[in-house]
Amino acid sequence: MIELRNVSFSAYDEETSQNNYILKEINLNIYKREFVVILGKNGSGKSTLVKHFNGVLIPTSGDVVADGINTKDEDKFCEIRQKIGMVFQNPDNQIVSSVVEEDVAFGLENLGIPRREMVSLVDNALKCVGMYDFKKSSPNMLSGGQKQRIAIAGVLAMNPECIVFDEPTSMLDPEGRKEVVDTIQNLKKGNGTTIVLITHNIEEIFCADRVIIMDSGRIVSEVTPYEILLDKNYMRMLGLKATQSIDLFYKLAGRGINLPFLTADEDKCADMIVEFLEEKKCR
């Protein structure tokens, strides 16, 4: 789906007045229908990396090939961006119109989709993120989580094959975060969309097929979510905080009680413990 070959990116740094490499010789493949999480400290180049995926940034050297199209090909910009959508951190700064349905239609309007098709595409996208009832509202009236879902619908309406999320939940409250995470998971399950997610939140890495860890412009390792959780060094390196349920999992494991799987969801965790206790009683 997306292939990066030897990608380096440099930008002029005013403080040191020289060209600084922000990305250094990155080789990476993102496959169709995959869910990839990118982790890394602040300033490690995560955002810079994903902006290469759809040609917002063009590599200083190396090539990015998205679905067979090289991002250096200016004539195909529109096609690449239709195929690879992006959702950013601040929901307010990606919503264009003061009517929800018009904002969702924005991308379609840009693509020149005829009006008749547009109406059903917008409705479907809004239903997909569960915001159909707010079709005529003003985004100003919505919560952060709802606004972020509108932003997702706006990208979704363009029928992308891959959606890149750059810290989509970092400005939201826990409730909004849950709404958005659920929406992202549904996308993967329902539409089979390829998903790339940048996050600082450990609870969001569980559904990933693969976790890529970046440090100062390089990919330092590729692991599964469980490897991160099992290795405290990773957690420390990334400055991730274990949630209570993860801590609990380890403490129980230390006493010989092994729960069936690791989860960050406290409700699920409670369910598992109850199940475990009941099983024990039966025996």
Add this chain to the structure above:
Amino acid sequence: MAADIVLGQYLPGDSLLHRMDPRAKILLSFWLMVIVFTAWSYISLTIISVFTFIMILASSIPIKSYIRNTGFIFAMTLFSSFLNLFYGVGEPIFEWGFITITASGIQNSIVVAARIFDMMMISACLMFTTSANDMTHGLEKIMSPLKFIGVDVDDVIMMITISLRFIPITLEETNKIINAQKSRGADMNKGGPIDRIKSFTPIILPLFASTFRRAYELSMAMECRCYGLKGSRTHLKNFKLGIADLFAMVLVGLIMIGVIFCNNMDIAKII
């Protein structure tokens, strides 16, 4: 909250005028104002004023709102038309010292007052019954022929749309910054005028910084959604002329004929 700030003077409702096509509404309002300006005989003015009054009733917005919104300007108008009273030419009807009042003076002052009053009511009617968004889209459709002479209507409309969305957000942010600076001990209401202007620097600077960041992020998000990459855009919003619009057009047409026809009739001659 940003939600509290409503731009424009739109008063939501479901009246005949609210449901009219914004394109027709904008054009007809404009046309009515032209008609108002051509009316100068008493009968013509009466026709158009009665029509304006019917419009106000049809908007089902309380007359109070109209008075509140236009009261001040209307008072000014009355004053200026009162002055007009003394600048007529022809046979004086009334003379006292240096004050002379003629028939043409009386007519002038009534005509001026009635015209301005009607125009204010017509524009208020348009503003009250059309949301900012509809207004933008209506203008977009009306101005679209300008494309042929090289004016980029789409870009202008996009600017208006974005402003409509971000003005409330920016106002809200300004309040946040003011509160943040106050909580650090900034005092906005002390000293002379220069001190006061200076005390706004810690508000304006962060506001600028954050607005530029917003603009940068927004433009990137728009670019990611293919804005400006393809030649022509299509539009979700579509207006259809309804029966109400046709009816309004016919009515305004009749009013125009009536006004032109009656302009040469003098009320005195008929009586």
